[in-house]
Amino acid sequence: MIYLVIGLVSTAALLGCLAGPVLARVGRPAAHPVIAIACWVAALAGTVIAGVGVVAAALLAPPAPGHGALEWLRGCLPHHRDEAIIMAAAASLVLLVACCARVAHGLPRVGRAVRHRRRHREMLRLVATEHEGHEDVLVLDHPVPVAYSLPARRKAIVVSTGAQELLSAEEFDAVLVHERAHVRQRHHALLLMLDLVHALLPWPPTVRRAKKNLPLLLEMAADDAAARACGRRTLVDALHRLAATPGVAGALGAAGPSTGGLAERVLRLETTEVSRPRRAAKAAASAFVTLAVAAPLAAATATIAELSHIC
Structure with missing residues (x-):
């Protein structure tokens, strides 16, 4: 179990902290921008997936309240000390508030952008x-x-x-x-x-x-x-x-x-x-794109699945 958590956190750190600087420096991205775009999008997607996985794992790890939501009915939480439950609940609350604050900040911004584009198109129909x-x-x-x-x-x-x-x-x-x-x-x-x-x-x-x-x-x-x-x-x-x-x-x-x-x-x-990009460059980019998305997805899925069975 501990190895899955370490793997998930390591994947999040590698994609979030190292993938971007490496992509910004490696080779000549301007020579083949389409390939570079695919790599950047994969790095962003992998960073988000890994970040969501880390947050979910933190909320599901015992004895956090998110852990074993269905197991509560079978008396999971009483197996943990009251102090541990209180500390986990406080940490989970802080994490949830932080995540909700970021979502509350980001989604209205996207909504404003979409509404602005819609008004722009409506104006164009008139003029x-x-x-x-x-x-x-x-x-x-x-x-x-x-x-x-x-x-x-x-x-x-x-x-x-x-x-x-x-x-x-x-x-x-x-x-x-x-x-x-x-x-x-x-x-x-x-x-x-x-x-x-x-x-x-x-x-x-x-x-x-x-x-x-x-x-x-x-x-x-x-x-x-x-x-x-x-x-x-x-x-x-x-x-x-x-x-x-x-x-x-x-x-x-x-x-x-x-x-x-x-x-x-x-x-x-x-x-x-x-x-046109060389075959080797396309193969390397395809490997990176696949790994950048598949690795955090597999790590997050395996970690959360394992946590759901631990009490």
Whole structure:
């Protein structure tokens, strides 16, 4: 039993404290952002699973009140000393209050983000018009050059008349491919998940580093899709023209202050050849993703299952 608990705590520590720093330093994640994104998402998922497992194990370990909830009917708690029961109950109460406080802080934040996106889409229905040549694009009649995407099943991309006038036809197509990549690869959902995890668990280094690195990797992945379709030079020119684009909360834009790392993205496009990842890199990433999710899930399940039978 003790080995299961040690394994669970060790898994939580490895994923929460070491996985992020290692991913931030290893190799060149910008060379293959899609692989890096998968590894970061797996590290975040594993950190959350391991954290939940540790909390559940702490609440279920005897003689905590959570232990053997069904066993109470069979006289489990009387087998423990009163002092131990009181101390375990106090510790469990503190842990529950802390967990509830984090959930109460994180869930409203996600709710506000979802409501803001919904209001934004409702506003667009009133003021935007459909693009004549692209069925998934809405056009805002405004001189400021704006191009961004929102999480939506239809009409997910928004551009302004100023952006259409500023960009050439090839550059405009590159921006549309970039935004479609965001929508197709569910980047908005990944950012929402990242915000929720950061709100609930802001302390682990993996979560903090993911908050810093993952948004830039999402932009690089969309850049690669646009570069393959329209050419790197065309995309770079479009990014330069849209560099002063104002940010839109809850949206992903090809350029502007909301994207972050624009200079790094442009430098990467100008100096790094966009290529497919090697088989060895894909195999290593697949192994890490599988292990990062399966290991904490197995450790948490085994620990909780064992605790449920101990009194």
